[in-house]
Amino acid sequence: xxxxxxxxxxxxxxxxxxxxxxxxxxxxxxxxxxxxxxxxxxxxxxxxxxxxxxxxxxxxxxxxxxxxxxxxxxxxxxxxxxxxxxxxxxxxxxxxxxxxxxxxxxxxxxxxxxxxxxxxxxxxxxxxxxxxxxxxxxxxxxxxxxxxxxxxxxxxxxxxxxxxxxxxxxxxxxxxxxxxxxxxxxxxxxxxxxxxxxxxxxxxxxxxxxxxxxxxxxxxxxxxxxxxxxxxxxxxxxx
Amino acid sequence: xxxxxxxxxxxxxxxxxxxxxxxxxxxxxxxxxxxxxxxxxxxxxxxxxxxxxxxxxxxxxxxxxxxxxxxxxxxxxxxxxxxxxxxxxxxxxxxxxxxxxxxxxxxxxxxxxxxxxxxxxxxxxxxxxxxxxxxxxxxxxxxxxxxxxxxxxxxxxxxxxxxxxxxxxxxxxxxxxxxxxxxxxxxxxxxxxxxxxxxxxxxxxxxxxxxxxxxxxxxxxxxxxxxxxxxxxxxxxxxxxxxxxxxxxxxxxxxxxxxxxxxxxxxxx
Numbered sequence: 001x002x003x004x005x006x007x008x009x010x011x012x013x014x015x016x017x018x019x020x021x022x023x024x025x026x027x028x029x030x031x032x033x034x035x036x037x038x039x040x041x042x043x044x045x046x047x048x049x050x051x052x053x054x055x056x057x058x059x060x061x062x063x064x065x066x067x068x069x070x071x072x073x074x075x076x077x078x079x080x081x082x083x084x085x086x087x088x089x090x091x092x093x094x095x096x097x098x099x100x101x102x103x104x105x106x107x108x109x110x111x112x113x114x115x116x117x118x119x120x121x122x123x124x125x126x127x128x129x130x131x132x133x134x135x136x137x138x139x140x141x142x143x144x145x146x147x148x149x150x151x152x153x154x155x156x157x158x159x160x161x162x163x164x165x166x167x168x169x170x171x172x173x174x175x176x177x178x179x180x181x182x183x184x185x186x187x188x189x190x191x192x193x194x195x196x197x198x199x200x201x202x203x204x205x206x207x208x209x210x211x212x213x214x215x216x217x218x219x220x221x222x223x224x225x226x227x228x229x230x231x232x233x234x235x236x237x238x239x
Numbered sequence: 240x241x242x243x244x245x246x247x248x249x250x251x252x253x254x255x256x257x258x259x260x261x262x263x264x265x266x267x268x269x270x271x272x273x274x275x276x277x278x279x280x281x282x283x284x285x286x287x288x289x290x291x292x293x294x295x296x297x298x299x300x301x302x303x304x305x306x307x308x309x310x311x312x313x314x315x316x317x318x319x320x321x322x323x324x325x326x327x328x329x330x331x332x333x334x335x336x337x338x339x340x341x342x343x344x345x346x347x348x349x350x351x352x353x354x355x356x357x358x359x360x361x362x363x364x365x366x367x368x369x370x371x372x373x374x375x376x377x378x379x380x381x382x383x384x385x386x387x388x389x390x391x392x393x394x395x396x397x398x399x400x401x402x403x404x405x406x407x408x409x410x411x412x413x414x415x416x417x418x419x420x421x422x423x424x425x426x427x428x429x430x431x432x433x434x435x436x437x438x439x440x441x442x443x444x445x446x447x448x449x450x451x452x453x454x455x456x457x458x459x460x461x462x463x464x465x466x467x468x469x470x471x472x473x474x475x476x477x478x479x480x481x482x483x484x485x486x487x488x489x490x491x492x493x494x495x496x497x498x499x500x501x502x503x504x505x506x507x508x
Contacts (some may be wrong), residue, residue, distance in 0.1 A: 075405025082399045091271055091447040091456040093396065101393035109390045109411075132395050137451060153397070157404060164381035 002032045002066030004193040009060035009126050013045075019048045022217045023062070028195060031159070033187040035205060035224075036197040038214040044197040045083050047214055048173050051195075052080065057103055064161070077107035078152030081147075083165040083197075092137040095149045099124055102156030124155040127189070128182060144157055144175030149181070155186065162186075163197035176200055180207045242476050250365040251429060251472050252483070257377030258426040258438070259465035262447075264384050265422045266416055267457050270447075275285035277314060278419055278427040280329040284310030287433050289357050290343035300372060303427060307420035310336060315416040319409055339440030345493030360431035360483030362475055369428050374426045380418055390507050391415065392453060406499065429468065431483035438464060441490035448497040449504070463493045 012021040020043045028034055036044050039207040047083070049055045050062050053069030062069040064078075072078075079102070102124070103117045113121075125134050128148040138149055145168050152164055164183070168176040184207040187194045187199060205211055205224035215218035220227060269275055280388075288306025292299030296484075310332050317328035320484045344350055356364045384391070391401070393401045394411050402408045427436040446459035471486030 008242070010355055030321075054399075054403065075403065078405075080344070080400050080403040082397070091443075091453055092450050094452045097392070097453050098396060101389060101396055103399070104389050104393040105406055111388050113389070135452075150397075153400070163403075175248070 001032055003063070004028045004032070004065060005195065006063040006224070007047070007051060007057075007060065008063075010047075010050055010057040010062060011059040012046055012055060012057050019058075020216065021050070021057075021214075024214075024218055026051075026212065026218065026221075028193060029189055030193050031102065032210060033184065033194045034196075034210045034212060035208040036212050036214055037199070039206075040199055042215045044199075044214050045165055047120050048197055052163060053101060060156075063064055074160075076157060077160045079157045079159035079162040079192075081150050081154050081162075081167055083163040083169070094135050095125060095130055095138055095141070096121065096134045097154070098149055098158050099137065100136055101150045102153035105157055119227075120158065121156050125149075126150040127155060127186060128152040142175070144172075144179065147175075147179060151182070151186075155190075159192055161193045162195070164194075166197055168198050168200055168201060173200075183207065240474065243372075247363055250367065250370050251362040252469065254365045254370050254373040255429050255468040255472055255487060256465065257373050257381075258429050259420075259468035260361040260461050261377045261380050261422050262426055262438040263442040263460035263464035264381060264457060265415070265418045266443045267393050267460055268395055269419060270440055270443045272415075274330060275440045276326075276436070277311075277416070278439045279310050280314060280336075280424065281307050281416075281420050282432045282436055283333045283340070285420070285427060286357070287336045287340040287343065288424075289354075290340040290347065293347040293349040293354075294343045295349075299342065300369060300424060300428070303357075303405070303432075304376075304421065304424035305461075305470075306336075307423050308417050309421035311416035312413055315413050319412065344382070355481075356431075357427055358427050358431050358433050358483075359426070359481040360434065360486070362482050364471055365428050371378060373392070373425045373428070380421050380425070382496065383414070383418065385438075387414065387485040402426050418453065430486055431481070434483040434487045438467065440492060441487065441494055442467065444491070445494040445497040448494070448501040463490065467493065494499050 005026065007024050007026040010021055011019055013019045024047065032156040036047060050057050051069060053062065053072055056070060064072040067073060093143050099121050100113065103113065103121060107117060117238065125131055129151060129153050130145060130148055133145065138146055151167065168179050183194055183196060208224060210222065211224040211227060212218055269277060269366050285303040285307040287300040288303035291306065292302035314328050344354060348396035390406060390411055393406055394408050396400050398408055423441065430438055442460040442463035445463055446456045450459050467486050467489040470489045471482050474485045475482035
């Protein structure tokens with residue numbers, strides 16, 4: 001079975017900028033639950049964007065399920081939550097409306113919502129614990145609840161790969177832990193590959209199988225329990 | 240005598256019905272995607288199309304439609320390829336359109352009162368042929384929005400998420416730009432090229448103050464658009480005013496009312 005995500009010797013620099021990633025190798029097996037951690041500016045988001053084929057590496061290659069990431073043919077199978085995901089619009093949007101849009105990649109542009117689609121939407125909302133708020137206007141919910149709604153939108157695509165960029169940013173510590181616990185439960189229940197990037201990895205490391213620490217390059221990759229204690233300090237300088 | 244007994248008013252109201260429904264429906268997606276001004280830009284390109292029609296001696300509505308669609312696709316192409324920033328692409332088309340229009344219209348010797356009916360609308364100028372075109376394009380536009388509603392909404396809510404999931408965001412942006420162009424061409428007889436963008440934007444802003452979901456926002460905006468057109472046309476007839484200005488002022492008034500209602504509702508809750 002091909003790897004869910006495979007980066008080989010990936011280096012990346014934005015036009016006119018310094019190198020953000022240097023010689024990164026990363027292999028994520030299908031069904032793994034991986035946290036990508038590191039300081040702000042360390043390259044977590046860039047790594048995810050290269051892995052998803054949104055950015056082309058300046059050197060090296062990126063693949064999704066054995067296909068070149070930029071030309072991946074089964075994109076409807078990816079659930080993605082961008083960094084600081086927030087509504088791009090000012091109009092009132094209900095939780096159900098947001099989550100329903102997660103079915104678009106599976107239904108196609110013109111496909112109407114079937115009873116099956118609606119059931120999947122309600123199930124996704126229930127999985128993140130927002131059934132009571134399904135008709136509520138998203139903007140009136142707390143930051144943590146809004147993030148849960150976006151996660152439900154990603155789940156509505158019934159993805160094989162769920163990628164979340166800083167889903168715990170901007171929410172309090174309790175909400176961070178609750179979100180990490182939710183992701184762990186979803187990973188267990190859905191058997192999907194889950195990759196999420198987090199600056200505050202202290203709150204999430206006990207829920208994941210594997211922690212990858214990125215500071216321009218991968219400086220740690222393994223069981224979170226094996227992470228040296230001093231490395232929990234985000235200001236720690238690695239050799 | 241009722242104004243509906245007059246042929247030209249019946250034509251104006253019939254065409255206005257499509258305009259009042261279509262403009263806010265398309266405008267909803269423009270407003271949410273922070274593209275409110277694109278309607279203005281495309282309107283100016285449509286003006287060049289009207290001028291070309293005069294110069295060539297053919298239907299200005301048809302030439303405006305062609306110019307507006309080409310201009311809309313060009314703006315989207317420039318924007319998507321990042322060759323030009325969005326506002327710069329708009330400015331480029333905006334000023335080229337209006338300048339080209341002025342040059343062509345003066346070359347055609349048509350700098351006259353008839354031109355003003357295209358700029359600010361007129362209740363006297365809607366012909367049976369116009370109504371057929373407006374009805375066909377208006378119905379097609381509303382049908383396309385209904386078909387693509389969820390895909391357009393998915394792109395408006397989370398463009399990057401949609402792109403990652405394989406939704407053809409670029410193609411949807413082109414479709415939205417083309418729908419904007421069609422709306423402008425359809426509306427210019429009633430509201431006028433210079434004011435139609437306001438009918439796409441103001442009802443949506445007003446509706447979002449009091450709505451409780453995306454769906455309710457769109458339906459309320461369409462109701463406000465339709466109400467604005469009907470009130471505007473009636474006022475325009477009795478007060479002998481250009482309908483475009485009255486319709487847009489009614490829309491602006493609806494925003495004031497909606498804002499006041501929203502403030503009242505918040506105080507009560």
